[in-house]
Amino acid sequence: MDRVVVMSGPLRASAHARRDAALRRLRRVNRVLIGGAVAATALLTDVTAHAFPGHARRVSARAPATVPAPARAAGAHARQHARHHARHHRRPALRPPASAPTSATATAPPVTTTAPPATSTTTTPPPATTTAAPTPQPQPAPAPAPTVSGGS
């Protein structure tokens, strides 16, 4: 069975006062909690920053000519940032040649490149010179043997 409580005037005022007091206490507690959270955040940020210090970003004026500009920034953080950026934007990091290779055929006799420890010097002969008529037309210099690119 429900109970119905009928408060008289003074009693109702007292309840209101208690409620208002509780709300004030709650407001104070909230303020303290928010302030504490802000202070704790600042403190933790400071501790973390000192525990994991950043690194100076310096761009070396002596960076190698073969390295594109994004790679010249020194420091792990800068590299990670550049890497993330490169991944995100999918930019090629290596430069292609000015023109693609073309097919060629070797016409000259092979010149071996396995000479260690010997040293060799070969000179492709210049075009033959005409010394007396009737000599054949000057022959173009024979194409040198191709240089070999293979695993080493």
Added chain:
Amino acid sequence: MTPPPAAPPAAPGSTETWSALGTTVVLRYEGPPNPAARAAVERELDAIDHAASRFRSDSELSRLNAMSGPGPRTAIAGPLFAQAVRLAIHAADASDGAVDPTLGAELVALGYDRDWHELCAVPVAAPLSEGGDIVVYRSRRPRWEEIEIAGDPARITLPAGVDLDLGATAKAMAADRAARAAHEAAGVGVLVSLGGDIATHGTRPAGGWTIHVTDDHRAGPDAPGQTIAIQSGGVATSSIVTRRWRHGGRAMHHVLDPRSGEPVRGPWRTVSVAAATCAEANIATTAALVLGHDACAWLAEQGLPARLVALDGSVVAQGGWPR
């Protein structure tokens, strides 16, 4: 970027061949023999050897690796060593870690702890499984992002437990530098090959520089492969059939997968790439071997002409590489 102008068609050329950095050097240039060109190349090769060789104890790289102590190791680097380290970091960055300069300790653990000629070599013609299969049995945490280099002169800091190996990039960088130096010394168009890593600089001959790509740079221009011509830039070829040795009953080779620290297994045996520089071509070939099935897409993304030879000998040409 435009290709250099072509030389007159009948210009005579010179070719010099010798041995350095544990491999074969080929110097080719327009005109009669010019001692200044070769001297310039030799200076560059000597400098890179003193800076970045893993096989001489007095190199800057060896001294940095040999520093003892539980924490990170720091050293002041000369300009050339700093350039080599920066390029190696760029290679790792550009390849998402596929070309990793921090595999020095792994290479030593796999037996590659001395000059190549002193190892128990596996013949190039031997099957890839010769000496036992290569088994990937562990995973490895990449450390290259922890390398610090800053300042001038550069201060390099290596994380604890990491040894540098710049073999994948320093030789190609040396080829680029040597070609430039020879060109400046002789005033003619120059091609420099260091064990198959080819760089050019200056005027090209008529028809371009002819290059034969194959599995092994020592095989000569008659070996199975393809002959191409380039107008400028560089060409590199990386292969897992060369520079193999036996260690612990297993056949090893020098291209390691940074994810495992073990030699890569395919599906490619040889990759050739043309790029703006020899260093960039070499980064791409090494990365392609490591990336395996993802290599074609990655090379296409980079826009690089490439030729990939699978383990069964089938060839894929892409990005403008001639067929």
